[in-house]
Amino acid sequence: MRYADLEAFLVVARTRSFRRAAQERGVTGPALSQSVRNLEEELGLRLLNRTTRSVSPTEAGELLVSLLEPAFEDVQSAIAQVKSLSGQPSGVVRVSVPAPALEHLIMPHAPAFLAAYPRVSLELISDARVIDIVAEGFDAGVRLGLEMANDMIAMPLGKPEVYDVVASPDYLARHGQPLHPEDLASHDCIRIRFPSGVIFSWRFEVAGVEFVMTPEGRLILNDARHVVSAAIAGAGIARLARHYTEPHVQAGRLVRLLEDYAATLPAWHIYYPSRRYVPPALRAFLDFYRGILERA
Structure with a gap:
């Protein structure tokens, strides 16, 4: 055998x-x-x-x-x-990462990681599905908050996520500006559909109480980058993580709305199976990004 x-x-x-x-x-x-x-x-x-x-x-x-x-x-x-007795971690680290976290948290530091660990290879797969990382052959995954199995060890990557509601000056000139989250019901909102089929809910804090709504609108996308483009083009009001909106707000292409009602989402977390022994390549990856977090 x-x-x-x-x-x-x-x-x-x-x-x-x-x-x-x-x-x-x-x-x-x-x-x-x-x-x-x-x-x-x-x-x-x-x-x-x-x-x-x-x-x-x-x-x-x-x-x-x-x-x-x-x-x-x-x-x-x-x-x-x-x-590991060679003193240099080696092997492949496979990570399942949703596109926003991959673009803004993982990829900016990946070249430095590869330079620091020349015998380690990275396979970073952009995927927002809820998956069993062990069954699908991944060493680790990245998800918002603690959306992961109980038998996983999790480590936060960065701070809680700030989400902005934004629209273009052109859209606001044509349709007016919402002053309360409830006003969004009369606006065309650009919606995001997750791989699971669920429409991304919009969360606000009204008088200290969480207010959650499912937006209505004629345009549905599944990629935040396309949502940014559509909002700049005046297709509707969007809700996106601040790292997507900030450059366009600063340039005047987008306007922040409902800032008094802004709510944050939990930070991105990297998680991996609870094992008796963590492979050296994965340990190097975790330690490297923990160091990045501590210096941020």
Whole structure:
């Protein structure tokens, strides 16, 4: 029974796809199928249910996954510990990051991190979905607040997020300026839809009480950069993180609205699985960004 066959089975079981598993491992689909068949023949059990459209573990497959994953984690940790004796962290750090955090928190410092750790590679995937980072092969994730599983360790990245309500001078000249959050009901708001399908709610603080509304408007986008462009063009009122709006407010292209009712959102957090041993490359990444946070 070969280690490679066990590893191949785990990747197929996790991705639920021979094609995706083959791409991840950098092998051909037939080679991966043969590895799984070798394992099934050795055990005398079917481990995967295969159809033309899907792949899923059998009862025996589920049991094998539950037993193998902790063992493989121990093997990988042991290898990482031995490699760390060289004094230089090495390996790949894969992080799932929503676009706003990637653009404004992670990417500005990524070149400096790579220069400081020449044997570490970064794979930064822009993704706002709520995912199981372990199941999808990530070392860490970044999300707002504490929107993560309870068995994760989380570290804040920066301060609570300030969100601005903005519109162009042209839009305000044509439609007037809202003076209270409730006035937004009569305005065309530019909305953001998350990958989950949910429309981004707008939060305010009115007389010390949180006021939450789902805006109405004819334009729905899923990228904050496009929302900025649409707001500057006069398509409606937008609500965006301040690092998107600040340059345009300073240049006069956008006007801040309802500042007396502004509410903040929790800071971005980086989170990772609670393990007995954190791989050196991930530890270097966490320590580097913790240092950036402390100097900010």
